[in-house]
Amino acid sequence: MEMLESGLIRMSDRLYVLPYEEKTDRPNLYYVKGDRYSVAVDAGNSKAHVEKFYRALKESGFPLPDCTFISHWHWDHTFGLHAIHGLSYSTKLTQDKLKEVMKWQWNEEAMLRREETGEDIPFCNEHIRMEYPDLKEITVTATDRIVSEPVSLDLGGIAVDLIPRDSTHSRDSLFVYLPSERTLILQDADCEDFYHGTVYDQDRLKDMIAFFESLDYDYHCLGHALPETKKEALKRLYQCKNE
Ligand SMILES: [Zn+2]
Numbered sequence: 001m002e003m004l005e006s007g008l009i010r011m012s013d014r015l016y017v018l019p020y021e022e023k024t025d026r027p028n029l030y031y032v033k034g035d036r037y038s039v040a041v042d043a044g045n046s047k048a049h050v051e052k053f054y055r056a057l058k059e060s061g062f063p064l065p066d067c068t069f070i071s072h073w074h075w076d077h078t079f080g081l082h083a084i085h086g087l088s089y090s091t092k093l094t095q096d097k098l099k100e101v102m103k104w105q106w107n108e109e110a111m112l113r114r115e116e117t118g119e120d121i122p123f124c125n126e127h128i129r130m131e132y133p134d135l136k137e138i139t140v141t142a143t144d145r146i147v148s149e150p151v152s153l154d155l156g157g158i159a160v161d162l163i164p165r166d167s168t169h170s171r172d173s174l175f176v177y178l179p180s181e182r183t184l185i186l187q188d189a190d191c192e193d194f195y196h197g198t199v200y201d202q203d204r205l206k207d208m209i210a211f212f213e214s215l216d217y218d219y220h221c222l223g224h225a226l227p228e229t230k231k232e233a234l235k236r237l238y239q240c241k242n243e
């Protein structure tokens, strides 16, 4: 890994990442560079986040992504959707959930009410207030297209496999697997489901571990941390299993 002057981290000639920022809970945004097409993973948490990503791409001399794949519905990965270049793709569950979130109101009263009903969690609202000093600037849009089954795309010189499936973090996950880079981009997928308590659901964890073990890769690319090796990730996840 190497940090470029533009602020992107180069993971390979084909894979770059704008690193996560803890303060406003901005996740890693990934960029996969093919000879004919380029794609991004996740839209970030605001227009400002997307603009920072695109500025770094331009400074690196890279074209803007032709499309963006959304890993799951959470605000920090989707509230920049209205500002992206090209179409966005997600699972149907993500799209449906975003259509619901589009109806949410953004003021203190509505946000606190959602914490009471469990629709949203304090951790999100705290960071949303940091990213959006003016809550009126929040614009939520749904994704344009659905990925309903595993599909492999050829970007020219690199294949991207999209794998929609359940995860321990949310029901609507989309995994992005890059066989030639020996990389799995999973963003938050192997975390706990914070909307349903703070411990792992053991059945979902078992299923996820089996999924990771079934894939041939080395780099486990997370949403809010630097990439791990698959070995480190599995060690961490096995420690979360009750046995
Ligand atoms: Zn996240």
Ligand SMILES: [Zn+2]
Binding pocket: 072, 074, 169, 188
């Ligand atoms: Zn998340």
